[in-house]
Amino acid sequence: MGTPRARGAALLVMVAVVVVALNQRPALVGVAPVLGDLRADTGLSSALAGLLTSLPVLCFGAFAPLAPRLARRMGLETAVAVSLVLLAAGTAVRLLHPVAALFSGTLVAGAAIAVANVLVPAYVKREFIDPGLPMGGYSAALNVGAALAAGLTLPLGAALGLDWRGALALWGALAVVALAVWLPVAGTGRLARGAVAAPGGSWGLLRHATARKATVFLGMQSIQFYGLSAWLPTLLADAGLTRAQGGVQLAVVTATGAVGAFLGPTLAGRLQQRGHGQRSLVAAAVGCYLVGLGGLLLAPTTATTLWVSVFGLAQGGGFALGLTLVVLRSATPLTAARLGGVAQCLGYLVAATGPVLLGALHDATGGWSWSVGLLVALLVPMVWAGWGAARDVVLPEAAARA
Incomplete structure (x- = not known):
């Protein structure tokens, strides 16, 4: 690892990285299974529904360059924590009934995930001398998170008696869980802030x-x-x-x-x-x-x-x-x-x-x-x-x- 940690601490870091990665797809992939109900409820056209599903990918591209600036200002750990807060907030905004809130929440969630997409691999680079295994766990968790959202959004919503908004909101709760795991393990990054402040x-x-x-x-x-x-x-x-x-x-x-x-x-x-x-x-x-x-x-x-x-x-x-x-x-x-x-x-x-x-x-x-x-x-x-x-x-x- 790039910083000295005991083996148990290293395992906790890997767990925190994987839990954060699990959050980087469900809030967005979960839209596809409920798209029929969403359109019936909101009256969205096919074109607008397509824009809603494409918006996160555009956010990934548009907001990715902002991530290094956040890392320089507040440290990698804090920037990732902020992304989880924004992800939960964006998911919560989609609970509101105006269609504008649906797009706004998706925009915020997409921007939050774009930041984490960039900074979590950088965090792995700093913490591990050999980043292969941690990056493998991180990348696999991205796929697992997407699969969970695709397969469980509708069944979980039905089991809990939730409409499509409530079903999507469940993935925001996962972001709160990830934040609770991330902060005790990664900390706030105050000591590392100067290390990433290079011009x-x-x-x-x-x-x-x-x-x-x-x-x-x-x-x-x-x-x-x-x-x-x-x-x-x-x-x-x-x-x-x-x-x-x-x-x-x-x-x-x-x-x-x-x-x-x-x-x-x-x-x-x-x-x-x-x-x-x-x-x-x-x-x-x-x-x-x-x-x-x-x-x-x-x-x-x-x-x-x-x-x-x-x-x-x-x-x-x-x-x-x-x-x-x-x-x-x-x-x-x-x-x-x-x-x-x-x-x-x-x-x-x-x-x-x-x-x-x-x-x-x-x-x-x-x-x-x-x-x-x-x-x-x-x-x-x-x-x-x-x-x-x-x-x-x-x-x-x-x-x-x-």
Whole structure:
């Protein structure tokens, strides 16, 4: 670890990181299961409902660059704690009945999660000499949190007699629990505040080729996940499966993604310890993408579970690897926060175009072959970027200074 801690204290830090990660998707993913009731109650059009589900991804990109500034002002620990408070507050605002409150609460929650997305990996960089295993637990928890929200929002709401607003509010309570776990373990970060107050600018990192390639890799990986996840049930239904079967296959993607999300950073950390880069993991992730996308393109109703499982491993492992490369290529926690802010800003803004592009290609061609083919073509820049970002090099802190 970067700071001396006993083994028991190190375990508590990992638990706190995982609990925070569990909160970084449910408040947003939980909207999809209740979208029908939400629209019936509020009268939202399909376009506005689509904007509501896309807004968090846009927030991830727009607010990510603010995270390093918060870390410099108040310390990593306090900034993460503030993000949890804002997440709970944003979720609570959605309990109000005006439609504007629904969008405002989603905006606040999305901004809060954007900050945590950037700062928790930076915190791991500071606390652990070998960040592989902690980043694996963190990345897997992101997938588990999303799966819990997708599978439990409706059943929990029904069991407790809650409407869609109450069901979504349950995930705000989880943020309060995470705050109660985080503060005693991480503290307020007052002593570490000066350590992250170094001068410099996040966007200056893009002068370095490794930083640019890490950013492109994360963006290409994100467009794969958000693009296909948005349309997978529809794609499979058009191929002959039922909507229910398509939903089950989307759940399979999330479940296998959690496995890939744990394995990717863990193996990356081991390779780093041995003085190797992570190019073999980039190749494995892209190979899994080729198998999964190729199967969905050529035989979507034959061995469907196999194709989506392999795709899930690729997206979970690839995304987690992208986050881990940001950590491993950074010399300090502040560099990790800065590079994470830049990479996630651009990456998520690119990812937000995925569902739109795939949907437009489907409307133009009347099928999904061109849409899936586009995802296959985007593997080319992903390989190029990942191959460069996976080299065993470290960005110096001076790379970010103006």
